[in-house]
Amino acid sequence: MRILPLALAALLIPSVALAQCGGSFSGFVESLKQEALTAGYDRTTVNGFFKGARQDQKVLRADRAQGVFQKPFIDFSRHLISQNRIDRGRSMAQKYDSTFRRIEATYGINRGVLLAFWAFETDYGAFQGDFNTRNALITLAHDCRRPALFRPQIFSALELYKRGNFDPARTTGAWAGEIGMVQMLPQDILDNGVDADGDGHVSLKTSAPDALMSGAKMLSHLGWQPGQPWLQEVTLPRDLDLAQTGIETKLSVRDWQRQGLRAKEGSLASGNMKASLLLPQGHRGPAFLAYPNFDVYFEWNQSFTYVLTAAYFANRLEGASIYNAGKPDQGLSNAQMKQLQQRLQNLGYDVGKVDGILGAKTRAAVQTEQQRLGLPADAWPTPALLKRL
Template sequence: MRFLPLLAALVLSAGAATAKAPCGGSFNSFVDGLKKEAISKGHSKSTVDKFFASARFDQKTINADRAQGVFQMPFLDFSQRLISQNRIDNGRRKSKQYDAVFRQIERQYGVSRGVLLAFWAFETDYGAFQGNFNTLNSLVTLSHDCRRPDLFRPQVFAALELYERGDFSPTKTTGAWAGEIGMVQMLPADIIENGVDGDGDGEVNLKTSAPDALMSGAQMLSHLGWRKNEPWLQEVDVPQNLDWAKSGLDHQMNARDWAKQGVKPRYGNLPNLPASLLLPQGRKGPAFLAYPNYRVYFEWNKSFVYVTTAAYFATRLEGAPRYDAGNPDPALSGNQMKQLQKKLKARGHDVGKVDGILGKLTRAAVQKEQIRLGLPADAWPTTALLNKL
C-alpha cells in the first residue's frame, strides 16, 4: 500500500507565515489575489500571468488532506504496515548502489545513511512512487482552503521562484498531494533553501537524481538541527519496577543514568548523551531511548507514530534487530480516543485537536492523569484510564 499521500500532509515548511493568511471565497478571486501579491514581491506581470494561467482547484487534493486515518494506528500496527522485508532488502541494495554518495553525506553532514534510506523508503518507495498530483494545483488549492493556508501560501511563491529559474513547470511538475516534490518529498521553499547538486551535473533534480535527492535531504536535516554522527534511537530493555513517570519526551536524563535505573541496550552501548525513554505502547510494549537527533524528525514530520517508525526503521537498515513487541494492553479505538481527548480537555489539558490520534500532547496529558489517579504512568491510554476519567 502506498502511504505517500497520507504522510505528506504533516511535513513542516520552512518560512510559513505567522500572520493568518487570506483564504476561502471565490477561487478565481483568490488566484487574482495571489497574482497581485506575486507582482508586489517583484515578479513581472507577464511571468506571473504565465505561471498562474493553468491553476485549477483540485478536489482530489482536499479529499487526500482529509483522509488521515492511518495516523490513528498504534505504533506496532503502523510500523508493521510500513516496514517489510522487501523494503529492508531494497534499502540495503540502495545503500550499496549509492555507497559513495552516502559516504560523502556521512563525512559532510554526519547524517547516517539509514536515516535517509528510511525517509526515501517511506516517502516514495525509493523513488518509485513520487505522486501524480499537479503540484501547482495542489499548492494553490491548499492555500485557498482555510485549514492550513499559512503553511501552503508561501510555497506557491517558492514554486514561482523555481519556475523563474527553469526548475518548475505549472503544467508538468507533479508530486505528492501536499506539494512535495521528488524522491524524498521536499516542498518548494525547502528545495530553494536546501537543494544540492549531488551528481555534479549543474542542476538540482530531486525527481530523477538519487544523489541530488539524498544530498538535499541531508542538507535539510542539517539545517533542521541534526547533530553530526550521533545516534537518534536505540531499543532497550526496561525493568518492571521502573518509575514510569520518568518516561516520555518531556523527561530526559543521560543514557548512562538510565543504565543506573536498570535500562539496558538490546544492541550496542549506551552513549554519553541526554535521552528520553520512549514507550510507544506503554510499559508492556517495545522501549527505546530517544536521543537529541530523534527530535529533529519532528521538524520533518509532526506525526509521533510516523517519526518513531521512521527512526526505528533507520536503525533496522543499519543492522539493529527486530524490536521486542512485548504484549501491550489493547489500544483504544478511534472513537474511544476521541472520548479520551474530550475528557482530558475537560480537565484542562491541551491535547490539540480532538482527532483520535495519540500524539505528543495527548500522551503528556495521559501521563499526568495516570499520575493523579495512581496508575502506571507510561503515557499509554487504556480502557481502565478512560473509565476512571
C-alpha cells in the first residue's frame, strides 16, 4: 500500500483546503468541483469526472480495520511469505527478465525489490482491488481523519482523466486509492508513470512492464541509491549495547563490526556506510542491519513491520536463506499493547494513537523505559515491562 507521509501530503494543498472536510457529502463534492474549475479545468471535464461520485462505506470500514499490522514481525512475515510466492516470484523474474534488466541498467534497483512489492501489493497482479478509485479518494478526503493525505490525490486523478488515462466510473484499485500491479497513487502515476511496453499508454493495471518500470522510477525518485544494499541479516555479540539498536540510531558499518556484528551470509557493506541495527522482536529474535536504501521503503509504506518484511522478502527472492527466528521473549497481546501505550502516554511519551500497533514512537518510548528500569533496551515490549510500568 502506497501511502504518503502526512507531513509531505500537507505540503501539496493550501491550508484553507485542509479544513474542507465532513458535512454534507454532496456539498463536499460540489466544493471539489468548484475548486477544480478555479484551478482551470473546463466544466465538461469536471462534470465528467465527478458524475456519479458517491460515498463508499466499505472504504471507511477498510481504513479502520488494518488488524494485520498488529502482528509481530515473525508472524507477519510468515503470513505474507510462502514458498508459492517465492516460486512465483522467481518465475516472474524469468518471464520479465528483459524488463528487470532495463530497470537494473536504468535505476540500479535489484529485481527482488520490485518483485517483493509486486507480490505483497497484488500477488503479482492477480488481486488489484475492486474499490472504485475516484469514490475511494473522495470518501477518504471527506472523512476528517486524514483529508490532507487524500484530497490532493482527487485532483491528480482528475488530471489523469483529462489525459485519457483514468475512467472515473470503471477504474478500480485498493481501498486507499492505489491503482495497478504495484499499487501507485494518482500523483505517483503522474510523476513516475512509464510507458515501458511502447503502446502509447501508461497501463499499470494490465501491463507488467509499465507497472514495474513505473514502480522503479518512483523508488528512484524517492531516493533509492543505485546498486546499494537495503537490508542484511546479522549475528550479534553477547555484550552488544542494545541501547544503540533501532531505526533512529545510525552507525558506520565499521563501528558495528568493531562491536562484534557479523553478516549471517556474505559480507557486510562498505565500512563507511551508515546502518541501523533492527531487532524487530528483541535481542533474542531476528537481527538485521538496515542500510540507507531501507529508509526509502518508508516512503512507500509507514508500517515498520510491513517495510521490514518487504525488504527481507526481497532478500529471499535474491537467494538469501530463511532468517534465524531465535527464541524471542514473549510479546504482548493487542489488549496488553494498548495498556502499554496508555501507560507510556501517562508517563508523557508521544506514542501516537493507542491502537495496539508497535510503531516507531511506541518502540522509542519502550526502549527509553527499558533503559530507565535496567531491562534489556531492545525496544521489544514484554509482560515484564508492562508489569514494571
